[in-house]
Amino acid sequence: MWTDQIQETLNCKKHGDTAFRGKDFGTAIECYTDFIDGGTMISPTVFARRCLCYLMNDMAQEALGDAMQAQVISPEWPTAFYLQAAALFSLGMDNDAQEILKDGTNLESRKHRN
Helix, strand or coil: CHHHHHHHHHHHHHHHHHHHHCCCHHHHHHHHHHHHHHCCCCCHHHHHHHHHHHHHCCCHHHHHHHHHHHHHHCCCCHHHHHHHHHHHHHCCCHHHHHHHHHHHHHHHHHHHHC
16 A cells, blocks of 8 residues: 555665664665655655765765755755765865855855845
């Protein structure tokens, strides 16, 4: 039933959050991937957390993909920009990282002015 699928998807996120808090980043990646692959809900926070897990596991390319996906879902969320910058720094793309970091900072300062 459809509600069972939603509950299962939410359980994946919950288990991922528990693993994330416990610094079990491998398990968190698996749980967040199951949540994302479930396709019933889209959450920039899940992409952000999986991004951080990837960064902690030295998987910068995957982290960059998740940070970019978080920005697509929530284009006005500065955290997505900051995560992209962190991934780009990890990939040795310092100039690109600094540009994205500036974009995130500018976005955040505009939000605080309004």
